[in-house]
Amino acid sequence: MPSEMNRLHSFSAVAMALQRGVTGLSMPFFFVMILSSLFDFVDVGWTFVLAPIGFVAGVGYGLAYYYRFTYAITDDTFDVTSGVFSQRSREIPYGRIQNVDVARGVLQRVLGLAVVSIETAGGGETEATLRFVSEAEANRLQRDIRRRTAAVKQRRREADSAEAGAGTATDTGTDSDPSPGSSPARADDTTAAASEPGQTPSADRTREETQYADSRRKQLFALEPRELLLYSLSSFRPAAGAGLLFLFAVASDPILDYLIAVAQPFGGPAALESGSVGSYGILTLVSMINAIAVTYVLNAGYTFIAYYDFQLGRADEDFVYERGLFQRYSGSVPADKIQAVTITDNPLQRLLGYAGLWVETAGYGPESSGGSQSAVPLADTSRIRRFAENLTGVEPPQFRRPPTLARRRYLVRYAIVAAVIVAIAFGLAQVSALERWYVAAIVFAAVPPAAHLKYVHLGYFVGEDHLVIRTGFWKRRTTVIPYYRIQTVSTRRSIFQRRLGLASVAVDTASSRTFSWGTPTIYDIDLEDARRVHDRSRENLQVALRDRARDDLGLSVDFT
Incomplete structure (x- = not known):
């Protein structure tokens, strides 16, 4: 369906012109200062002539960028065109869109404006940013793109079901076509006909669609x-x-x-x-x-x-969230993009009986450069565990710990670290007036409890449909990974692990990894156990993929 191209809010022209104008104004100062220090014929007074020219040129560039920037919602893609001297056109398929994030700062909320960011699966950065649109337009884009993305997913499922049913229809001679009117794609077309995707709907229509979207949204969690x-x-x-x-x-x-x-x-x-x-x-x-x-x-x-006024809800097949005091964010997390679910807690939170729930998605995450984002920032630990179990369908895990030989390994490791600290204190005493360097040996008292705490917080569970891995003391993470989300399973052995007959099993998914969120790993288990976990994970992965293709096994968005 052809769609009219839309422009950003008129305030964007002012903001872009001022931003480019200030840049054009400052550049002559920078270059003239450098050139005047290198060449005698360059006079500092040139800045008073070049700066106004740079400001006018920057303003002109900002206005040209505004008029050349357009976007549109089409049947199959979200289109964005930008560029002044070289035009760039992007067609973003709805099947790749992972999140439509809406951000509103204090000034933007006063002016009724918002920034819309289109994020895609597998991307390392935001695919397209609309700065700025009206608040009503931001809500419309978020709602319509989410609806069309859900329709694409539904058509894919129907196509898979039709292919699976074609063989049955051939054998039994029955008609395998879906009943008329049952296709969500038809409902989507009807809705699209009621509101041209390329045009901003009227105030009454926008209000009705917003009320309809709110009626379909179910609140799952609110941070008290x-x-x-x-x-x-x-x-x-x-x-x-x-x-x-x-x-x-x-x-x-x-x-x-x-x-x-x-x-x-x-x-x-x-x-x-x-x-x-x-x-x-x-x-x-x-x-x-x-x-x-x-x-x-x-x-x-x-x-x-x-995280002020954090709210998590469900709209169709997506998790939707809102948060922020001064900068208000709203976005969605597609359930089918979730790779793993992680329960996090630290010693203070464990003492108080609280924990958090994070989800890892494939590609770019709206809260960080990676794919990890908070689904429930903090709640009672029993409630968080129930959320995780209902969300993933995982059975309550019965964790297995590494052998006690691993604890001896941690004891030696931390003892070496303590010895290095004492050696550093001794070296400082030789080159400075530092006395009683031997007091640093008190760090050896922390070695046994540190080794024990690291050991007791390790564990893993090999379930029927999920692999659960627990690691960490200061930031303990319990990660639930559905087998069908596993990309690779690798067994790793360092020099010291080979001497002790131990190994580690790393389980990687399609989610983006950052420095703080590494690959889930089962540390320091017996080599034979590591091989069994490796083989069992690969076998369960193949079974899960076959079951998912047949039954569409996956994560549930109704996890309350």
């Missing part, structure tokens, strides 16, 4: 104020460390003066330029304590703002 507070106080995010570095970069002198003033009563230096080795050590210790405290406060504040 108490849970939000606990989540903010018991979690850690790398962005908090970046915030600390930013504070130090913009206010390094006041921060240094404060740290010196705080450390001085405890024996710190009176000034940064003068002091002994011991006073500098006290200053370092005080600085570390303050850095930890400030990072913790920044982390709690960031988490509270990011």
Whole structure:
């Protein structure tokens, strides 16, 4: 069906023109300053002539970019055209679209605007970004693309069912065509006819469609104020460390003066330029304590703002979520793109009886550069486990631990780390005034409990339809992987593992991996057990793929 091309909101023209204008204004200053230091004939006064020209050129480029940027919803693809000097046209099939994320900042919410990001499976970044559209248009795009994506999936299932039923119809002589009116594709066409996909519907029609979409949406989880507070106080995010570095970069002198003033009563230096080795050590210790405290406060504040009023719901075959205080996000997580489900907790959350639920999707995730995203940030542990069981259909796992030989291996490993720390303290004592270096040997007291805690939090379970892997103490992860989502199963053995007859089994899915979310791995089990897990996983993968092709076995979106 032909579709009219749409443009962004008129505010986008203003924003793009100003942004490009400021860029064009600043570039002459940068280049003239460099050239004037290299060549005598270049005068700094040239900036007063070139800067206005650059500003006008930047404004013109921004306006041209706005008028050349168009988008449209067609029957099979979402089309985006952009570019000033070289035009780029993208046709994004609905079958590849993973998420339509809508973000609204404070100013955007006041102006009734939103940023729409189209994310695809298998991509490493956002496929298309519409900056800015009206809030009503953002909701329409999110709703229509989600509906058309569901229709594509339904047609694929019907085609698979028709192929599977063709053989039966040939043998029995019965008609295998679906009954008239039962195809969701026809319903989708009817809905599309009521609202031209390339045009913005009227206010009444938009209101009716929004009410209809809301009526089909079922709320699954809402983060209560108490849970939000606990989540903010018991979690850690790398962005908090970046915030600390930013504070130090913009206010390094006041921060240094404060740290010196705080450390001085405890024996710190009176000034940064003068002091002994011991006073500098006290200053370092005080600085570390303050850095930890400030990072913790920044982390709690960031988490509270990011997950304020978190809501998770179900719309057709997608999980839909909303969150954020100042920057409001809304998006969806397709159930058929989920590769694995992970229950996470840390020591404080375990002490309080809480845990979180994360899902890993194939391709780009809206919350990070990888595919991991939070489905339930924090809830009672029993509730989280019930969610995971209902979502995946996994039976309650009976975990098996590695052999006790693995615990001895961790004991030796941590003892070596402790010995290195003592050796470093001894080396510092030889080149500085550091005394009583042998006090560092106290770290050996932490070796036995560290080895034990690492050992007792390892486990794995080989079920009928799922493989469950548990690892970690500070950030424990219990990952449920359906067999049909497994991409590769590999057995790995280091030099030390070969000497001890141990091995590790890594199970990889199609989800994007990041530094903090590595490949689920069963660590340090007997070699024979590793081979059995390897073979069993491969066999169950083939069985699961056959069952899925026949029965469409998968994850349930109605996991309450």
